[in-house]
Structures are given as C-alpha cells and as structure tokens.
Amino acid sequence: MVVCSDEDSVVSGLAASEDISLNKVSNPEHCGGTQDLYLTSYGCSYKCLSKSAIVSLIGSFKAAPFLFPELAVLIINDDSLEEISGVYTIGGPDHVS
Helix, strand or coil, X not given: CEEXXXXXXXXXXXXXXXXXXXXXXXXXXXXXXXXXXXXXXEECCCCCCCHHHHHHHHHHHHHCCCCCHHHCEEEXXXXXXXXXXXXXXXXXXXXXX
C-alpha cells in the first residue's frame, strides 16, 4: 500500500515501472467531515510477489518524484517475508519488522 498526497501520476509511474497494479482505495473528495484530507491510499494484493520484486518496489518507491515526499509511505505486509515487511519512507527512518 502507498499512502501519499493525491499524486496519481507518480503512483501510476511507480506501478508501471514495477509492472504491478496500484489502485486508489480512498477518495479525498468524499471523506466527509469539516477538514480537507490530503492523503490518498493506493493498494494492491498479490498472492506471490517474489522478494526481489518487493525489494525492487521499495527502491523505486524511494526514488519516485513525489511532490510531497515527507507525506509518502510504502507499507509492505507479507507473512512469508517478515524481514522486509514494514513501513518505508522517503528520506526518513524505515520501520521494518
């Protein structure tokens, strides 16, 4: 899952470079409440991405040209690869199992 400011073009480029599908799972225009929501979630679920594919995705995420990189996070949750499951950021600390 990628969470970032609403940057469809950056996430589309990331998905294309890694040949995966990252679909928008939140719509900031329809979240309700009185405050604007500037974060959007993009997600995918694959039964068997290889460790090398996930490591490549992490590298591509960290190099992606986000306009607000301080808001971008990549969340990896893979029961069979706990050593790389965690939360990845751009320019900040990662939080890996």
